[in-house]
Amino acid sequence: MTSRQVTLVEVAKHAGVSLATASRVLNGSTRQVSDELRERVVGSARRLGYLPNASAQALARNSSVLVGLLVHDIADPYFSSIAAGVTRIAEEAGLVVVLGTTGRDPGREVELLHTLRAHRARAVVIAGTRTTDRTAASRLADEIAAFTEQGGRVAAVSQAKLGVDTVVPGNRAGAKALAAELTALGHRRFAVLAGPQDLVVARDRLAGFRTGLAEAGVPEPFVVHGDFTRDGGYAATQDLLAARTGATCVFAVNDVMAMGAMAALREHGLRVPEDVSIAGFDDIPTLRDLAPGLSTVRLPLEEMGERAARLVLDDHPTARTVRTPGEVVLRASTSSPSGTGLR
DNA sequence: AGCCTGGCCGTATCGCCCAA
DNA sequence: TTGGGCGATACGGCCAGGCT
The missing domain is CATH 3.40.50.2300 (Response regulator)
Known part of the structure; x- marks a missing residue:
């Protein structure tokens, strides 16, 4: 590592202001900064190519901009539609979605949530059906409890079995x-x-x-x-x-x-x-x-993703359930029976 | 040899002080 | 009162150095 990233201290020095003023300008603050200094700080940041160190921000704020999304199968359009909805809402909030694929393995779901917790993800949306595997369900419940305890939030798109905010398909x-x-x-x-x-x-x-x-x-x-x-x-x-x-x-x-x-x-x-x-x-x-x-x-798949994302980003003391009914759509693949069927 | 302490990394934010 | 500076502290992981 020969090259070093430009830090906020260097931006402040270059602009001839204090570290605090540079921070107030670049991160927003309740405190006012004059237009003159503001322009100097913004100009220095641009000139030096300053990019805030996301790790350091996560360290200082004790919270990252990551939102996890766990799906069963990345190739299934069901999940890509939900992912589109989740991503839109998360990005509107200035957050970044990290995608994890479980391959319908409940154990993998627990592992991925564990990893997201280690990264101090702000929230995780778990999409995809629950299984009848009780051991896996209890391990997932433990992991969710640990994540929630450290301030993370979890929502699901599935059956309401996890005790978290859930978007339930009809x-x-x-x-x-x-x-x-x-x-x-x-x-x-x-x-x-x-x-x-x-x-x-x-x-x-x-x-x-x-x-x-x-x-x-x-x-x-x-x-x-x-x-x-x-x-x-x-x-x-x-x-x-x-x-x-x-x-x-x-x-x-x-x-x-x-x-x-x-x-x-x-x-x-x-x-x-x-x-x-x-x-x-x-x-x-x-x-x-x-x-x-x-x-x-x-099923309104994108909307279900959006709703799950809104739930998970909205801190609320009790688990909420949002039901999304399905609507029958008849197209050309069904008609009145005319033949003898499958013989 | 293993353990503990303290410093460092970069950023955010607080309380406090100072000058118009 | 407003705008700005300053120093301190916190965050979590890592590592060097000193201690037993």
């Missing part, structure tokens, strides 16, 4: 409403690509869908579990086709799985919606370029 109600719309089209034999059994979001959407079918007097759907990804939807559809269920309508519990399912159906020479209808969940932006258009349940 998974059950949305899936139930979707089932009502699909049965109204005339479908009676359903299959569900249900995702992993330990993901609460997948469970909730399956449960809501089942309730909707039951209320319409339609038989239980055929359920296939698989990964919560495009490839998971593709593989689950292979299993579904092998089972020859006669289903006329397939519900994938998220959009990326539905996209994988559409690819598998296409490869088998099946047409959507003539041979089989298909619907997803989330309404990720990618769907705009999908043909035929995918019927789905729209």
Whole structure:
């Protein structure tokens, strides 16, 4: 290290003012500084290329400008949409978002939160479904408690299970409403690509869908579990086709799985919606370029990210819950049943 | 050899003093 | 009263030096 950064002391010296005055000018203060000195300080800072040392600021203020965002899967548009919302609000507040990817590993989630705590992150937004793993949940609760105790704030976009401010997507109600719309089209034999059994979001959407079918007097759907990804939807559809269920309508519990399912159906020479209808969940932006258009349940993903960010940056003594309902959007991938279904 | 102390890094901010 | 300077202190991690 031969070159050294310009410090505030050097700026003050160059401008011929005290350290305190330079600080008042460059960081703002309740104290006034005359225009003349202000211009001298600003000019010196520019001339010398002064850039405040963020580590030193964090040291002096005992707080950084970092806001953590933990997501399950960086490639999933569900999370990039939420990230866009979180980032917009954080940047408006002059903060910087640090992204961590858990790969749906609850242990990794705890590790990342631990690291963000070590960096004195101001706040962390945890996005993504909770799992049914109780040990991991309790370790995460401990880590959240430690972070909160040292002044950090946590919010979640998921089920309200962490005891922190949470934006809750309307998974059950949305899936139930979707089932009502699909049965109204005339479908009676359903299959569900249900995702992993330990993901609460997948469970909730399956449960809501089942309730909707039951209320319409339609038989239980055929359920296939698989990964919560495009490839998971593709593989689950292979299993579904092998089972020859006669289903006329397939519900994938998220959009990326539905996209994988559409690819598998296409490869088998099946047409959507003539041979089989298909619907997803989330309404990720990618769907705009999908043909035929995918019927789905729209969640206001960016807005959910924005709301989570507003909650996490607003110091509040008790945990708040914001519910964001899903809205059924029917597009070309669903129609009234005309063929014999998946045989 | 291991432990403890104290100084240093850069910045923010406080209380206090001084000069118009 | 206002604007400015000054010195002290705090923050957390690191390391050199001195001590047992």
